[in-house]
Structures are given as C-alpha cells and as structure tokens.
Amino acid sequence: MSTAIEVKGLHYRASPEFAIEDLTLTVPAGALYGFLGPNGCGKTTTIRLLLGLLRRDAGRVRLLGHAVPEELPAALARTGVIPDRPHLHRYLTIAESLAFHRAFYPEWDAGWASELLGEFRLLPHQRLARLSKGEQAKLMMLLALCQRPELLVLDEPMDGLDPVVRRDVLSALLDYVSSRGATVFVSSHLVHELERFCDWIGVMDRGRLVVELPMGDFRSGNKRIRLAGAAALEPLEAPFTLLARERDAGAVETWVVRGWRPEMTGWFERDGVALREVVDLDLEDGFVELLRAFRARES
Amino acid sequence: MFGNLDPKSAVPLYEQIAVRLKAAVATGELRAGDSLPSVRQLAGKLRINPATVVQAYRGLEEQGFVELRQGAGTFVRSVGSETRSRERVAQARRLARQMLADAARFGLSRQELREAIRHELDGGGA
Amino acid sequence: MLKAVIRIQWKACWHIVVALALAGMALPIVSVRLGWRGAANLAFYLSQLQLWGLFYPGLALIVAIALATATWASDRRGHHIYALLLPLPRWRYVLLRYLAGLALIVPIILSLWLGTVIATTTLNLPPGIRVFPHAITLKFALTLLVLFGFAFAAASASSRMLGYALRGFGLFLAIHIGVLLLRPGTNLIASLVGILITWPGPLAPLGGRWMLIDV
Numbered sequence: 001m002s003t004a005i006e007v008k009g010l011h012y013r014a015s016p017e018f019a020i021e022d023l024t025l026t027v028p029a030g031a032l033y034g035f036l037g038p039n040g041c042g043k044t045t046t047i048r049l050l051l052g053l054l055r056r057d058a059g060r061v062r063l064l065g066h067a068v069p070e071e072l073p074a075a076l077a078r079t080g081v082i083p084d085r086p087h088l089h090r091y092l093t094i095a096e097s098l099a100f101h102r103a104f105y106p107e108w109d110a111g112w113a114s115e116l117l118g119e120f121r122l123l124p125h126q127r128l129a130r131l132s133k134g135e136q137a138k139l140m141m142l143l144a145l146c147q148r149p150e151l152l153v154l155d156e157p158m159d160g161l162d163p164v165v166r167r168d169v170l171s172a173l174l175d176y177v178s179s180r181g182a183t184v185f186v187s188s189h190l191v192h193e194l195e196r197f198c199d200w201i202g203v204m205d206r207g208r209l210v211v212e213l214p215m216g217d218f219r220s221g222n223k224r225i226r227l228a229g230a231a232a233l234e235p236l237e238a239p240f241t242l243l244a245r246e247r248d249a250g251a252v253e254t255w256v257v258r259g260w261r262p263e264m265t266g267w268f269e270r271d272g273v274a275l276r277e278v279v280d281l282d283l284e285d286g287f288v289e290l291l292r293a294f295r296a297r298e299s
Numbered sequence: 300m301f302g303n304l305d306p307k308s309a310v311p312l313y314e315q316i317a318v319r320l321k322a323a324v325a326t327g328e329l330r331a332g333d334s335l336p337s338v339r340q341l342a343g344k345l346r347i348n349p350a351t352v353v354q355a356y357r358g359l360e361e362q363g364f365v366e367l368r369q370g371a372g373t374f375v376r377s378v379g380s381e382t383r384s385r386e387r388v389a390q391a392r393r394l395a396r397q398m399l400a401d402a403a404r405f406g407l408s409r410q411e412l413r414e415a416i417r418h419e420l421d422g423g424g425a
Numbered sequence: 426m427l428k429a430v431i432r433i434q435w436k437a438c439w440h441i442v443v444a445l446a447l448a449g450m451a452l453p454i455v456s457v458r459l460g461w462r463g464a465a466n467l468a469f470y471l472s473q474l475q476l477w478g479l480f481y482p483g484l485a486l487i488v489a490i491a492l493a494t495a496t497w498a499s500d501r502r503g504h505h506i507y508a509l510l511l512p513l514p515r516w517r518y519v520l521l522r523y524l525a526g527l528a529l530i531v532p533i534i535l536s537l538w539l540g541t542v543i544a545t546t547t548l549n550l551p552p553g554i555r556v557f558p559h560a561i562t563l564k565f566a567l568t569l570l571v572l573f574g575f576a577f578a579a580a581s582a583s584s585r586m587l588g589y590a591l592r593g594f595g596l597f598l599a600i601h602i603g604v605l606l607l608r609p610g611t612n613l614i615a616s617l618v619g620i621l622i623t624w625p626g627p628l629a630p631l632g633g634r635w636m637l638i639d640v
Contacts, residue, residue, distance in 0.1 A: 032348055053509055077512035087506040089499045091437060103429030104511050167346065175343035178352075196306045197348040277404065282307035 003062070004029045004151050004183035005050065010059035014045055020207045023059070027185055027200065032177065034198035034215075035187040036287060042207040043187040044084045047155045050185075051081060064151055077105070080144030084155040086136050088128055094139060095124035098146075105147035113146040120168055134165035141169045145176045154186040158193055170197075195283040203290060210294045215283075222286035223260040224279045227253050229272040239264055243293040256281065256289045300328070301345055312347055316355040318393070324364055324378055325386035331377035335365060426513075427521055434525040438495045442529050445488050449537035452480055453544040453558070453637055461548065471639065478635030481561065485569040488533055493576035496526050523577055530569055538562040541637055554640060561637050567630035 005027035012020040020042050027033045037043050048054045050061055052069035061068040063075035088097055094117070102108035117124065120138040131139065137157065144152060152173070158166045174197060177184060188194050194201065195215075202212040211218075227233075230253050235242040244256040260278070268275045281289065300323055304315050323329040335341075335356065342349040356373050359365045363382070365373050378386075402412045435442070456477035460470050500508050508518050541558035550556070579587070601613040622632035 051510065053506065073512045073514050076510060081510050083506050083510070087503045087510070089433060089437075089507065090502070091499060092433060096433065096436065100429045100433050103426050104513065170346040171343040174346055174349065175339055178339040178342045178349035192306070196312070196346055197342075197351075199348050199350060280309040284307075 002029050003027065004031070004064060005033075005185055006060075006062040007046075007050065008060050010046070010049060010061065011057045012045065012049055012054065013057055014042075018042070018207060020045055020049065023204075023207075023209055025202055025209065025212060027183060027202075029183050030181055031200045032184045032198045033186070033200040033202065034194035035185060035202050035204065036191060036194065037187075037189065037204035037210075038291065039189050041204045043189075043204055044155055045207075046204065047084070047153060047185075047187060051076070051079075051153065078150045080147055080149035080152045082137075082140045082144055082152075082154045082157045086128075086140070088136075088140070088143075090127075090129040092128055093124065094122055094126050094128065094131075097128060097139070098124075098143070101143050101147070107148040109146045109148055113142060116142045116146070116172060119172070134161050137161055137165060137169055141172055145172060148180065150180075150182055152182060152184045152186070154184065156187055156189070158188070158190075166193075191284040191287045201283075203287065205291055205294055206298070210290060218286060219280060219283065221259050221261075222281040222289070223257055224281050224285070225255050225257060225260075226276040226279075227255060227268065228274040228276055230255075230268070233268075233270075233273060239267060241293075243289045252276065256285075258286075258290070258293075301341075304345060304347075306347075311351075313351045313354040313358065316341075316345075316352065317358050318390075320355070320359060321362075321364060321386050322390055324375060325383050325390065327383075329375045331375055333375045335373040335375070337372055427524055430521045431525040431528050434496055434522070434529060437499060438492055438529055441491045441495055442532060445484070445491065446533045446536040448484060449488075449533050450540035450543075452477075452484060452537065453541040453561075456480070457544040457548055457637060467551070467554070471636075474636060474638055475634065478637075481565050481635045482568055482631050484537075485565060485572050488530065488569055489572035489576040492526055492529060493573060493580040496522055496577065497580045519581060522581070526573060526577060527570075530573060534562065534566045534569065537565055545637065548638075550638070554638060556638050557636065561635060564630055564633075564635065571627055571630060 003026055005025060007023055007025040010020055010023040014020070023046060025046075035043055035046075045054065049056050050063065050068065052072045055069070064078050066072070066075035068075060089100070092100065098113060102110070102113075120135075120142065122135060122138060122142070126135070128136070128139070141157065144154070154173075157173075158169060161169065173184065176182065186194065186198070199215050200213070201215055201218055203210040226248070228251050231247075231251065235245075235255075238257075240260050241258040242255055243258055246254045248254055265275055265278070300319055301316065304312060306312060308315065310318075320329065320335070336344070338349050338352045338356070341347075341352045345352075356365065356367065360367055360373075363376060364378060366376050367373050398412070402409075456474060459477075460473040509515070511518060538558065541562055545556035545558050548556075579590075582590070597613075604611050604613055620626050621628040623629060
C-alpha cells in the first residue's frame, strides 16, 4: 500500500459561513506530511472528518486503506492521534491512564513507555487534572507513540508549548519515525515548526486546498528575484507563476515566483532588464506569498 | 558539532550535516574508526527527517569519508592527509564564496572586501 | 478491555458505590429496628414497614441515576473524543461501559442483601410472621437493573437524542391534555403508568409491595 491517507472530493458544511469544499489530499505512506494553514482555515475540521469524528456531506476518505467511517475501528487500531485539545480522563493518574490506554492496543510498547516517562519527567502518580499544558502534551505524545501506530495524526501537537517541551515531544516523534518508518500527518499554523522535518506539505485556506507537494519542490521552486529595469515587463507568458511583485528603491523590483527553474534566467535576457539576484524563499515566506496569491485569486 | 543548523538556508539540511562532518574529519575532531550517531539518534536529537540523515550519510559514504557497516552503524574511515587538506581548502573556499555573495548583495566592491579581510587578518581594531 | 473499563469506572464512582452500599445495608436494618415494640403492636408495625418499603425503589432510583451520571461524566467533559478514537465500534464501547456499571452495582446489591439477612435474623419475631430477605433483594436487583438501563441510556444519549426524547414526551403531554379536555375521565398518563408497571411492562419490578416482613 502506498497511500496512508486518501481524501477525495470531501465536502462538509460546518456552518452557513464555513465549509470544507472539494478537498482532495493524498498522503504517501512513510511521508512526514505537514498540513499547513492559518487559524480557522479548516485544518481541525478536516482532521475530525478524517478520523470519523464528524460526518461528511460528500466525498470519500481512506485511512491506511480502510474506508472511513465504515471500517473506522480497523483504521484507528493502527493510528495514533493527538487531537486539538486535551481529551484524556482528567481524574486518572498518569499510571492509570497508561494502563487504560494499553488495554486497547495489543502492540503497546511498555518498555519504551516507562523510558519516555523518565525522559519527559512525568511522574506516574500525578493526576492528569494537575498536569501543565506541556506535561499534557508530552503524555498525549507518549500514548500515541507507545501504541506503535503505522500512522500518526497530530493536530497542532506543539501549539503553545515552550521550546524545551517542543524539543522533547518532537525528538520522541522523530525517534519513533526513524525506527518504525511510520507516516506522520501533522497540522500547524506555524511554518517553522514543520520545515525542519516534513518532506511533504499541504496548504489549506478557507476550507480549500491551496497546494500539495513534496517539500523539496516547494522550497526549490519558490524564489525571490530582484530585477532592474523590469517596470514595463508583463509576466503573462512567463514560464513561472508570479505570486507577488513589489517595487524597491529606484528601478529595482522584487518578484516572488513559483515554479522556478535555473534555466529560466534566459527569459529575462531582453532589453534593459538585469537579473540581479535569485534567492530561495524560506518556507515561511513562501507560505505567506502563496496564501496571498490564493486569496487574491479567490476574491 | 551540529549546532545552528539552519532549515531556512538555501543549502539543504543534508548538505549542512555532511559539511560539518567533513569539517570534523578534516580538523581531526573525528578520527578513523569513530562511530557516527545512528540515524534514529541524530534525527531525534536534531528534530529532522530521518531521510535527511540517511541522505547525508550516504553522500559521505560515496565520497569515502565514512563506511556503513550492516547492523553496526556508520564509521569514519581513515582519510589520507591529502584528502584532509583538500577538504580544508574546500571549507575555506565555501566560506569565501559565502562572503562574496553577501558582499555582492550589499554592493561592496572586491577591493573594499580585500581591504577589510587584510584589516581583520592584521589584528582588527577600529 | 472490560477490566480496564471497570477499573477507571470504579475510580470515578467508588465513593458513590461505597456510600450507597452502606445505605443499602442500613436501610433494611434501620427500617426493621426502628418501629419494633414487641409483638403487641404488630399491625401498626407492619403498616409502618410498608411505608419504609418505598425507600427501596427510591434507593434504586438514586443508585441508577448517580452511577449512570458518574459513568459518563468524564467522557462527556472530553466531548467523547477519547472514546471515539479508541479502536472499537461505538456500540462495543457503550456495552463495556454498561457492563462495568453493572459490575459496580453488584456490591450495592450484595450489601443490601447482607442488610436484609442481618435485619431479619437478629429480630425475635412471633410465630406466623414471615421474612423475605432474598425476595426483596431480588426485587431490588431487578428494579435497579431496569432503572439503571434507563438512566444509562439517558446519560449516554447525545443532546440530539435527548432533544428527540423530550419533544416526544412533550407531544405525549399535549395529547394527554387534549384528550383530557375532550373526554374527561380518560387519563392517558394513568393508563401508561399502569401498562409500564404491570407485568410484562418494563417497570413491573417497581410495582407491588416492598415487604421485608409480612404475615
């Protein structure tokens, strides 16, 4: 099987003002897939639809080859989840919570669980209601990982955590992924969280998919180029997509382009235009420009 | 050794890792027979994609800096003094290239740059 | 899995279980002891006991509501997300929760039974008077089973389902009032209750007399 998550033509009307429309996602098996989008763009709704927590209006969803929601239990048995807010039983202690959780997952890795408890500095007799936000996040990651899933669906797992906790949680995740080769679907509105380790990204805005592609393509294809004497240049027949255009000082302009390849420098070789510089856009800038262009096109 | 990896840089992460390891070999910080951290350890520690580490290690293996021993891990190979000095030269050139690129961005002339370097080499000061 | 569910449910409900088990043990003992003035006032004593008998279904109702509410409280607080993400069909999770609830009811029934046995064996009754510790415990257990079923269903129902149920009940009330106005003397509620509490109605165990001691 080569596709871990398959979403086709998904529709869901959440309210009169907001809907997921014609969403199609393909998460290859083994990918570390970053699901990006501004707050309120529909990431959490999409994740809930994926996990069968909401009932879609149209379209189809398959998790690890299992149809959702028809074969949901089989899919969930192989999927570790961190939802958007704490969901565990708050009156239990950490030890009790672990004991409960493992009863449902035959693959449970008890050895690693106790190792991680130590690494995360979590005390077994602590009650969940007393845990700090960071401790809760660590516990949720521990539970999701120690059930040894083939797929991890993580909804903003690092949101609002301090850098130390963030590091602990991410290290454990990547440790697991390298030893197990699991697929990770992780959402975030913070680009820099994902750019270190994701190899695929999907960007969502206003209930729709903006783009989905391998991280390498996203990075190498997005450039900021500086041009002199290009004021009269119309990029209509350009071999790349112009996302934004800004006038700098004097006759110099900055273009933000997508789909750039090195051989395209030739396109600028015309009267009076000088290509000053081609710089890689980092993920954050690329993301912002992409959203800006998407919204301009929408409205 | 791996401090300050920069995911925003135009230089891909795997190359940044490879460059640092090569520098460590060139300066003698890593010696023949030393083992590199496992893919799992390094990916977890640096919070990067395991595939990135694998790519870096594979590149180093192709260039003869390390060898992958099945099941045992990745080890530094003995590298001749010639290769070491070639790597040092490559390092120095990389730095110089970076400096030139930055200088071009700021619109500095080569002459200005040369003088600045001489000044710093002579002990700096205002 | 059932063991795990029982364990966390015990942790959530143990104080309720212990308190109500004690109440269950105390009820028969207190009821039997309180009015006992010897064999002379037997008729009055039995009529008093009959009043005490009302406490049995009352206790069953309290146990049912308290346990059902406590069973679902934590899931409800988390919007059932944890339960919905567990790798088992929803009906199985509900069944596990229900069975765990039944498991927690057992100690209450046992302790009530112990109470009835203690109450009846420590009393020096005149000949001709009979005691029913096992029968009343069985009646209590059946009543509790039925009431817990209802309370559990209500507590586990989504707010949408509860809405439907409430609307259905409202509709029934409206019809009842309408019928009452058009044909005075026809009491729909009375007949409905009658159907429910006489065999084979689901509330049948509630009806009849709750006598631990009788002639």
